[in-house]
Amino acid sequence: MTTYRTPFTASLTGAKWAFSTRRVQQSDVVGISDRVEEARSGDLVLGRVEKIGSHKRLQLTSGRGSELYPDDLVVVACGDRYAPDQFEGIARLNRQSSDLLASGGVLGQMRQKNGKIACPTTIVPVGLLTDANGQVVNLSSYAETTARPGARPTAIGLIGASMNSGKTTAAAALANGLRRAGHRVGVVKITGTAAFGDYNAYIDAGAHFVCDFVDAGMVSTYRQPVPQIETALELLLGLAGEANCDVVIVEFADGILQSETAALLRSDYVRSEVPSFLFAVPDALSAVGGSATLSEIGIAPLAITGVVSQSPLASAEAEAMTGLPIWTRDALCDPAKANALLASAASTAPFCEVAA
Structure with a gap:
């Protein structure tokens, strides 16, 4: 049953809206439904913080983190999470208490956790937020519209052997190096x-x-259909092209064994759009095993990067065993070297044009 009441909008004004809800037009929310057990991935949830656990801060739509306190009202999204270093959880809510699976604002039911991590912060769902038509507000309603057809930028994929292998650091460094080399750089996660x-x-x-x-x-994207993620990639690459980017870096989360990432790396569509990859690894053995796994599906990374590159000894081991060059953060930030890497990537994508 959905109810509408005057004090409701006042409580929303004082609530902390999570980064996951950043695209939602908050004025669209006019009501609340108590049918929390029917929540699906992407549905907006008003919740009350019950007990502070692993995540002590909530990432806000403003781009800053906010300390959480018991009884705080928060607006988050129901969703799944796959994070080997933290939690694995699903988009399912419990009326009595649900789990904050990610500080970006993802609420669900934890199924398992890393032994080094404390139990999740718990939140009591007040209800699902609804619009003027009584429909539950879902993030899917706020997706970008289809991009205009046009030339695709040259794409370089960033994949990793595991979570926290250095993918984001490498992607940011390469973006910086290419920008300094004069390119209009897009980054898509x-x-x-x-x-x-x-x-x-x-x-x-x-x-x-x-x-x-x-x-x-x-x-x-955890537990979402692979064709839906492929469609999302098409949209986001199109938006990068629409923004006049001539190169785009595409980061894939977690490791190459994660189910959705593994499926995407075998996808003909993904491989046609992202023909070149950098491979981030935490150590030399991961470089050897990961490169062999990638070779089995026909992927030969341009280079190895990530945490391993911080160690000269580990880098030497990885390079000797894989035959692949090791790129440090500083090398990726170097405009000349970043340009050389882009030229290598462009040579595997003959239909892409790279701006001088």
């Missing part, structure tokens, strides 16, 4: 969970255009 850390890192690096799967109407 195509898989993952809504959060502003990577988004802000790309902006700080000087990317001309930044977007992610939230701009395609998804709070998370």
Whole structure:
């Protein structure tokens, strides 16, 4: 049952709206439904913080983090999460108490967690937010519209052996190097969970255009159909082209064994749009095993980067065993070297034109 009441809008004004809801027109929300058990991925939820756990701060639509306190009202999105270093959870709400799966504002039911991580912050769902037609507000209604047809920018994929292998650092560094070389750089994060850390890192690096799967109407890509993610990639690459980017860096979250990422790397469509990759790894053994796994599906990375590049010894081991060059953050930031890497990428994509 959906109810509408005057004090409701006042409570929304004082609520903390999470970064995951950044595209929502807040004035569209006029009511609330108590049918929280029917929530699906992307539905907006008004909740009350019950107990502070692992996530002690909520990322706001403004781009800053806000300390959480018991009884805070928050607006988050129901969603799934896959994070080997933190939580795995699904888009399912419990009326008594649900779990904050990500500080970007993703609420669901935790199924398992990393043993090094504290239990999640718990939130009691007050209800699902509804619009003037009584429909539950969902992020999918605020996705970008189809981009105008046009030339695609040259795309370089950034994949990793695991979570926290250095993908975002490498993507931001390459964006900075290419910008300094005179390119209009776009960065697209195509898989993952809504959060502003990577988004802000790309902006700080000087990317001309930044977007992610939230701009395609998804709070998370975990457990979403691969064709839907492929459609999102088509949209986001088109938007980068519409923004006059001549090169776009596409980051894939987590590791190459994660289900959606693994499927996308085998996708003919994805491989046609993103024909070249950098591979971020935490150590030399991951470089060797990961490169072999990629080779089995026909991917030969342009280079290895990530955490391993911080260690000269580990880098030497990785280079000796894989035959691939190791690129440090400083090398990716260097305009001349970044341009050389782009030229290598463009040579594998004959239908893309790279601006001088």
